[in-house]
Each structure stands twice: as structure tokens, then as C-alpha cells.
Amino acid sequence: MTQLLSLRVPAELKHPLFFSNEETILEKEDYNEWNCLIQLENFPYELLFYNKVESYLPWKDGDGHVPELLEKWKKIEAECGLLFSERKAGQALEPMKQGIGLFLSAVYWMHGMPVVMSAWQGQIKDFTYIPVNLVERLSFILARPAFFHSYRQLSELFREFEKQYVKSRIKK
Structure with missing residues (x-):
């Protein structure tokens, strides 16, 4: 079952080019391990890390x-x-x-x-x-x-x- 997470955009990642909103949504299971097919422009692994959600680093x-x-x-x-x-x-x-x-x-x-x-x-x-x-x-x-x-x-x-x-x- 897919778990969608609503995450706040942490101060460490705030930049208008990458985030126009205060929150974003990710599917947690996609980031439990390395997946070279994932788009990285919005720093998904960092989003989870700074929100203290366990994921791959x-x-x-x-x-x-x-x-x-x-x-x-x-x-x-x-x-x-x-x-x-x-x-x-x-x-x-x-x-x-x-x-x-x-x-x-x-x-x-x-x-x-x-x-x-x-x-x-x-x-x-x-x-x-x-x-x-x-x-x-x-x-x-x-x-x-x-x-x-x-x-x-x-x-x-x-x-x-x-x-x-x-x-x-x-x-x-």
C-alpha cells in the first residue's frame, strides 16, 4: 500500500526555483532504497531527511x-x-x-x-x-x-x- 506523505519544505531546502509552496507530497516507499529512476530536482531524499522521516541516505x-x-x-x-x-x-x-x-x-x-x-x-x-x-x-x-x-x-x-x-x- 502506498503511503503518501505531506511534508513541509524545510528551511534548509527553501529556494523559489525548487519549491513554490510550503509543503510537498512524496510516496515514502519510493525512497526506502536507491532508485536511479527517481527525479531528483526537488531533493526528495533530503526532504525526508530534514523532516526526520526514515529513508535511504x-x-x-x-x-x-x-x-x-x-x-x-x-x-x-x-x-x-x-x-x-x-x-x-x-x-x-x-x-x-x-x-x-x-x-x-x-x-x-x-x-x-x-x-x-x-x-x-x-x-x-x-x-x-x-x-x-x-x-x-x-x-x-x-x-x-x-x-x-x-x-x-x-x-x-x-x-x-x-x-x-x-x-x-x-x-x-
Whole structure:
């Protein structure tokens, strides 16, 4: 039997791009274990964690999940590229939101932490494996998610992050 949970959006995750309401609904069973088919743009595992609902914690094995997140991005990147090439920027907002959520999840999880949107600038700059000027670049993307330049910047961030990920794996 499916258990729908009405969860408050915690202060840690409040950001207008990802949450327009104070509450959201999730099916708890979907998050008891890792499922690579789940959409991550609204940080479902973090929602459950910050609401103190027992679920899978993907950041505990962040290194193991990063390759899957990078693969998901490649599909979203192609979709966004097509939309921008057809001058359909308005339709690119949803896939861009998915991509931004994937990127944040990958960066945080690789560093063993759940995503935090409330103080991300301060936290991310202290991470070891991140692209150059990440705070400035990601701030630009979050402010203008449906712009072509944001798409290009996000694509570059993913490429640079993938190199950082490989570097971290070699060092371990």
C-alpha cells in the first residue's frame, strides 16, 4: 500500500526555483532504497531527511551515485540543447531545473552531505572537489535558469565537476 506523505519544505531546502509552496507530497516507499529512476530536482531524499522521516541516505555513498547522476545529466543536456537550438527557452526551464538539482546533488553527495539550499554558497566554497568559481557561476544559473548562457554554464560545470570526481577517485 502506498503511503503518501505531506511534508513541509524545510528551511534548509527553501529556494523559489525548487519549491513554490510550503509543503510537498512524496510516496515514502519510493525512497526506502536507491532508485536511479527517481527525479531528483526537488531533493526528495533530503526532504525526508530534514523532516526526520526514515529513508535511504544517498550521500552516505555519494561517490557511488555520482556516475549515475552524470549519466542522467547527459540525457537532460541533450534535451536542453535541442530546446535552445529550436528557440524554445520557455520549455527548457523544467529540464534545466532537473539538471541544476542533479548538479547540486552530485556536488553535495560526493562530499558526504545532503543538499542545503539555504546556505549553499558558504558550504560549497569549503568543499574540496569543485569547479573553479563555482559560487559565482551557480549563482548566475540559479538566477536565470531558462537562459541559454545558464545552460552552457551548467554544461561546463558538469564537465569540470566530472574531472574533479575522477581526481577524487584516484586520490582515494
